Amino acid sequence: METKWIALDGWQTEMDGGLEKEQLEGQVSKLKEHPGIVQAAKILQKGGLVAFPTETVYGLGANGLDSEAAGRIYAAKGRPSDNPLILHIASMEELPGIVREIPETAKKLAKRFWPGPLTMIFPKADCVPDGTTGGLATVAVRMPKHPIALALIACAGLPIAAPSANRSGRPSTTTAWHVKEDMDGQIDCIIDGGEVGVGLESTIVDVTGEKPMMLRPGYITKEMLEEAVGEVFLDPVITATQPDPTIKPKAPGMKYRHYAPKAEMLLCEGREQEVAAYINTQTERSQKEGKRVGVLATEQTRAAYRADVVLSVGSREKEESIARHLFQVLREFDEAGVDVIYSECFEEGPLGMAIMNRLRKAAGYRVIQVEESDV
Numbered sequence: 001m002e003t004k005w006i007a008l009d010g011w012q013t014e015m016d017g018g019l020e021k022e023q024l025e026g027q028v029s030k031l032k033e034h035p036g037i038v039q040a041a042k043i044l045q046k047g048g049l050v051a052f053p054t055e056t057v058y059g060l061g062a063n064g065l066d067s068e069a070a071g072r073i074y075a076a077k078g079r080p081s082d083n084p085l086i087l088h089i090a091s092m093e094e095l096p097g098i099v100r101e102i103p104e105t106a107k108k109l110a111k112r113f114w115p116g117p118l119t120m121i122f123p124k125a126d127c128v129p130d131g132t133t134g135g136l137a138t139v140a141v142r143m144p145k146h147p148i149a150l151a152l153i154a155c156a157g158l159p160i161a162a163p164s165a166n167r168s169g170r171p172s173t174t175t176a177w178h179v180k181e182d183m184d185g186q187i188d189c190i191i192d193g194g195e196v197g198v199g200l201e202s203t204i205v206d207v208t209g210e211k212p213m214m215l216r217p218g219y220i221t222k223e224m225l226e227e228a229v230g231e232v233f234l235d236p237v238i239t240a241t242q243p244d245p246t247i248k249p250k251a252p253g254m255k256y257r258h259y260a261p262k263a264e265m266l267l268c269e270g271r272e273q274e275v276a277a278y279i280n281t282q283t284e285r286s287q288k289e290g291k292r293v294g295v296l297a298t299e300q301t302r303a304a305y306r307a308d309v310v311l312s313v314g315s316r317e318k319e320e321s322i323a324r325h326l327f328q329v330l331r332e333f334d335e336a337g338v339d340v341i342y343s344e345c346f347e348e349g350p351l352g353m354a355i356m357n358r359l360r361k362a363a364g365y366r367v368i369q370v371e372e373s374d375v
């Protein structure tokens with residue numbers, strides 16, 4: 001199959017800086033008339049697959065009410081069929097049609113964070129097929145804050161099921177070129193909307209229980225949620241430092257090894273200078289074994305390393321830049337063909353939980369605590 005490429009670069013949102021409601025609405029109404037969007041919407045209506053940008057990562061969209069179309073997503077990604085999809089909507093009016101009930105907590109969170117990088121779990125309505133929810137009685141719903149995504153959903157007039165547009169197990173995609181790398185020839189269409197703003201997938205909150213529970217951390221932090229609705233529980237798998245076979249994650253996708261680069265990856269936790277010294281020692285050791293070594297560093301630390309490939313993920317003074325480039329950098333290590341990657345850790349800021357959750361999974365939970373004595 002030939003994958004159609006639709007260039008719409010220049011419409012992306014900047015999460016930091018924020019897009020005003022009126023500005024966003026203006027962009028969406030213009031884009032709904034755009035021939036590229038109209039064409040992509042038609043593909044979705046006919047049961048095809050369209051990759052499109054959102055403010056978090058690129059999504060691989062299909063008609064969420066059509067089991068067969070959803071099935072094509074699983075096939076294209078090589079995704080296990082028990083891992084349910086998120087339904088994307090463009091307005092609040094679409095919500096009652098796909099969920100059985102809208103709890104008060106959900107209303108508050110939607111008012112505060114939609115459109116935006118928040119997904120909520122609801123009891124599903126009968127029209128949502130098992131093929132979309134992996135057989136669950138619940139459905140995940142999100143209203144993205146990206147003019148292209150909103151225009152595409154509105155133009156198609158359908159809830160759009162969309163996982164991240166990567167091959168299952170690979171890092172999520174944050175540019176259309178990454179989507180092409182993973183999906184070319186497997187899907188009908190890619191909309192190029194430039195680089196995404198957030199770079200990590202949405203925060204997932206289950207609002208079906210008595211208290212809201214966070215199932216996956218993202219740009220919207222626990223503190224931000226609690227400001228809106230009071231106490232929020234954390235699914236223990238989010239902060240797990242070791243995979244625990246006795247804990248079953250509530251979001252089925254959280255159990256899979258994910259985001260993984262091809263190389264073996266090790267996270268090094270400790271004070272900046274000690275971590276750098278430790279990584280340099282390990283680099284030398286690995287190189288002596290004939291290995292090509294990568295280091296995941298920051299603007300502040302990149303000059304301290306002597307590895308074969310040193311990549312800066314962003315600036316420690318601007319945590320959002322680390323989130324935005326994390327998946328891209330993991331892909332770059334693959335391209336550079338390194339055998340082992342040593343990575344710094346990023347626990348400090350508000351996005352620390354979300355960044356470290358992805359990194360720990362990418363590293364298969366291999367974390368080294370660097371003490372002074374190790375150096």
Ligand code: TXA
Pocket residue numbers: 054056057058059060083084085086119121133136138139140142144162163164165200201202203204215250251252253254
């Ligand atoms: O930012 C995002 O959320 C992106 C963009 C494209 O919107 N999408 C995304 O989808 O990250 P995906 O499929 O890669 O991740 C969806 C996660 C999986 O971990 C899945 O198990 C969980 O959401 N999920 C979906 N439906 C669920 C449900 N009914 N109950 C619990 N978890 C659910």
Ligand code: MG
Pocket residue numbers: 163164172
């Ligand atoms: Mg994914």
